[in-house]
Amino acid sequence: MAADSTYSVSVMTAMYNAEATIDHFLDQVSRQDYADFEWVLVDDGSTDQTVSRVQAFMAAQPELPLRLITQSNQGVAAARNQALAAASKQYFMFADVDDNFPAGFISGYVAGLKAADTELAVYNLHLVNPAGHMVGEKRNLAGRYSGLTSIANLLEQKNGGFLVGMIAHRRLWQDLRLRPVLRFLEDEEVFVRLLLRCETVQWLDQSYYDYVQHDQSAIHRADLATYQNGYQSVLAIHQDLEEARQPDLAGLSELRAQDLLVPLIVLAWRQKQPDLARQYRADYLAQYHRKNIPRDQRLKRRIKWVLIKMRLKPVLLFWYRRV
Numbered sequence: 001m002a003a004d005s006t007y008s009v010s011v012m013t014a015m016y017n018a019e020a021t022i023d024h025f026l027d028q029v030s031r032q033d034y035a036d037f038e039w040v041l042v043d044d045g046s047t048d049q050t051v052s053r054v055q056a057f058m059a060a061q062p063e064l065p066l067r068l069i070t071q072s073n074q075g076v077a078a079a080r081n082q083a084l085a086a087a088s089k090q091y092f093m094f095a096d097v098d099d100n101f102p103a104g105f106i107s108g109y110v111a112g113l114k115a116a117d118t119e120l121a122v123y124n125l126h127l128v129n130p131a132g133h134m135v136g137e138k139r140n141l142a143g144r145y146s147g148l149t150s151i152a153n154l155l156e157q158k159n160g161g162f163l164v165g166m167i168a169h170r171r172l173w174q175d176l177r178l179r180p181v182l183r184f185l186e187d188e189e190v191f192v193r194l195l196l197r198c199e200t201v202q203w204l205d206q207s208y209y210d211y212v213q214h215d216q217s218a219i220h221r222a223d224l225a226t227y228q229n230g231y232q233s234v235l236a237i238h239q240d241l242e243e244a245r246q247p248d249l250a251g252l253s254e255l256r257a258q259d260l261l262v263p264l265i266v267l268a269w270r271q272k273q274p275d276l277a278r279q280y281r282a283d284y285l286a287q288y289h290r291k292n293i294p295r296d297q298r299l300k301r302r303i304k305w306v307l308i309k310m311r312l313k314p315v316l317l318f319w320y321r322r323v
Contacts, residue, residue, distance in 0.1 A: 010087035014079035047074030100210035116202035147198035161188035210249035
């Protein structure tokens with residue numbers, strides 16, 4: 001695609017001990033058919049050959065617009081923040097070092113954005129296993145929505161909030177950074193703050209990105225620490241919305257927080273931490289009465305409430321047996 005400085009793109013990738021996938025990743029970068037882009041790579045203190053392989057690749061192909069930044073190990077959020085600070089183009093995108101994307105990854109995102117004439121466009125994601133076979137899809141509710149409606153759809157889990165699925169004007173990212181303390185659902189938290197700055201968002205029923213599902217990734221780790229951090233992310237979203245004076249959306253974020261409390265209760269039981277389970281149970285029961293629960297969710301939520309209220313532990317353990 002011919003260069004268009006109005007739609008120049010910075011793509012950002014955080015890396016950590018990625019020598020198993022870095023060669024494939026760099027090959028995908030080299031095949032991009034978009035003209036005006038830079039790719040900002042931030043290494044988060046790798047102890048393997050990730051950095052040396054990137055450096056060798058850059059030396060062999062100096063014409064490619066790659067930028068490499070290194071830092072001590074601080075986590076993926078801090079690495080992405082470094083990339084955001086360094087990005088120089090008009091539109092921002094993200095990609096992970098272990099995922100798959102075609103030559104038209106950047107050009108596809110830009111084409112949809114231009115056609116919609118908006119500052120933010122969001123795409124579906126294909127879910128694939130490490131062998132590259134499709135195992136699912138993150139499909140969004142396609143259409144043009146306000147930023148506030150987009151937040152509501154996100155909190156009701158009608159749409160996803162993955163940074164790798166979006167392209168946004170740099171204005172929206174001005175002084176906006178991820179919170180390094182958040183490690184699960186951190187994309188959603190910063191995405192909510194991004195959406196608060198948007199008048200309109202285009203959600204497109206197209207995919208240019210394969211999101212690789214690993215057993216060790218946070219989204220598949222059913223452990224107490226992961227869910228606790230996800231709960232903190234949702235509480236941060238709630239605070240964001242209260243500070244933005246959006247009470248209806250803040251109410252939806254409370255419902256999302258309540259949804260995370262049930263697996264937290266179950267996981268605390270499994271790990272034989274009865275005091276922690278009692279704390280989460282008390283939080284759940286206290287929050288339930290404050291909710292304006294949508295009609296289509298009332299029966300299911302009422303059943304959960306009864307199970308927790310009556311301490312029907314075996315039933316809950318069976319219900320959440322896959323958590």
